[in-house]
Amino acid sequence: MRITDIKLRPASKYLFVQVETDKGITGLGEAGVWGFLDATKGVIDTFKKYLVGKDPFNIEDHWNYLYRSMYFRGSIIMSALSAIDMALWDIKGKALDVPVYQLLGGKVRSKARCYDVAFAFTTEDIKNGVKELKEAGFNAMRVMITKDVDRNARYSKLPAKQQIFSSYIQHYVDIVKAAREAGGKDFDLLLDVHRSMTYPEVVTFAREVEKYRPYFIEDPIPPDNFEALGDVARQTTIPIANGERNINIQEFEMQYSIGKIVYCRPDMAVVGGITAGKKIASIAEAHYGLVVPHNPLGPVATAACLQLAAAIPNFAILEFPSFYRKGNESEMMKKPFTWQDGYMDIPDRPGLGIELIDNLETEFPVNQRSLSAPRMYDSSVTDI
Numbered sequence: 393m394r395i396t397d398i399k400l401r402p403a404s405k406y407l408f409v410q411v412e413t414d415k416g417i418t419g420l421g422e423a424g425v426w427g428f429l430d431a432t433k434g435v436i437d438t439f440k441k442y443l444v445g446k447d448p449f450n451i452e453d454h455w456n457y458l459y460r461s462m463y464f465r466g467s468i469i470m471s472a473l474s475a476i477d478m479a480l481w482d483i484k485g486k487a488l489d490v491p492v493y494q495l496l497g498g499k500v501r502s503k504a505r506c507y508d509v510a511f512a513f514t515t516e517d518i519k520n521g522v523k524e525l526k527e528a529g530f531n532a533m534r535v536m537i538t539k540d541v542d543r544n545a546r547y548s549k550l551p552a553k554q555q556i557f558s559s560y561i562q563h564y565v566d567i568v569k570a571a572r573e574a575g576g577k578d579f580d581l582l583l584d585v586h587r588s589m590t591y592p593e594v595v596t597f598a599r600e601v602e603k604y605r606p607y608f609i610e611d612p613i614p615p616d617n618f619e620a621l622g623d624v625a626r627q628t629t630i631p632i633a634n635g636e637r638n639i640n641i642q643e644f645e646m647q648y649s650i651g652k653i654v655y656c657r658p659d660m661a662v663v664g665g666i667t668a669g670k671k672i673a674s675i676a677e678a679h680y681g682l683v684v685p686h687n688p689l690g691p692v693a694t695a696a697c698l699q700l701a702a703a704i705p706n707f708a709i710l711e712f713p714s715f716y717r718k719g720n721e722s723e724m725m726k727k728p729f730t731w732q733d734g735y736m737d738i739p740d741r742p743g744l745g746i747e748l749i750d751n752l753e754t755e756f757p758v759n760q761r762s763l764s765a766p767r768m769y770d771s772s773v774t775d776i
Contacts, residue, residue: 404758415487421475421479424660424661429760431468432472435472454476458473492666496699503735507530507534530712530734539588572605632653635686656683658686676706677705683704683707690715697710712736721756
């Protein structure tokens with residue numbers, strides 16, 4: 393079997409890749425570096441010149457060649473590599489008539505526990521969010537602990553609370569308290585700071601919400617300084633989750649050994665696809681860490697996450713795809729995912745187990761995410 397073509401299939405805010413072979417078997421992948429999808433297309437076109445004519449089964453060799461042949465590194469290159477990698481695993485599974493998880497060592501679970509998000513910035517809204525998710529069958533929720541700023545304006549919506557340390561911390565302590573009261577003891581809270589707090593803010597906040605038993609606190613500070621991340625981890629009993637912005641396996645090793653994280657968050661569409669995902673899971677396992685795949689993207693990335701979740705012993709929980717419940721993007725697939733009571737079923741069909749609809753590009757016109765950095769009340773830029 394030989395690769396004959398690589399086609400780009402942009403739809404909605406996603407960029408899908410279709411790798412074709414001379415045996416009529418095609419593989420699907422998805423690039424994840426939103427806002428830079430046009431640049432990613434250029435990298436994929438460059439990769440195509442190397443891949444056409446090659447055996448799609450030699451995934452590890454292709455991964456290493458493409459990764460090592462680039463003098464420059466970065467998220468755009470790795471996003472392109474991730475999409476290609478997913479597609480090659482999809483081809484291999486289809487050619488051998490097995491799901492990808494069989495190629496990764498076999499199934500260790502048949503379904504993946506998931507959590508969804510409530511974008512709520514008041515205690516009343518968070519209570520309603522918990523109620524809505526519980527009624528939908530979820531027993532875990534992502535609580536957004538982020539500065540409530542207007543990314544399209546020049547000022548914060550809540551300038552007083554955002555500028556005053558004490559009231560800002562108290563506001564989000566109240567949010568977590570309300571979520572715990574609404575969820576009860578049989579409901580998990582995953583606190584996503586989203587890198588929006590300063591070092592002193594997050595340390596104080598974490599200490600005050602420990603009593604509400606959060607599942608973890610995610611991205612407490614920007615992820616670039618692993619030593620600072622480790623300092624934060626040592627000052628709270630709440631486990632730290634991090635890694636959604638990482639672009640290589642080495643960053644995960646450093647986050648465990650220096651940053652002292654417990655939960656790692658590889659993005660399968662950015663970090664290097666399934667090949668990298670399996671290696672990251674092994675790094676986490678060696679540190680008694682758990683894997684929580686970052687999954688804010690489309691159906692192909694979700695399928696890759698599910699195949700990894702099926703095959704690794706230290707999977708914990710999966711970010712439920714935001715496109716699935718709210719919106720009609722489940723219609724991108726010929727056969728949608730199935731889920732019940734907060735768990736997604738692992739597809740047992742060959743490869744990644746999904747197919748995109750034939751008229752995808754016309755049914756879901758391109759609408760890429762725009763670039764924006766939020767500004768505070770004093771007009772200064774803050775972290776996304």
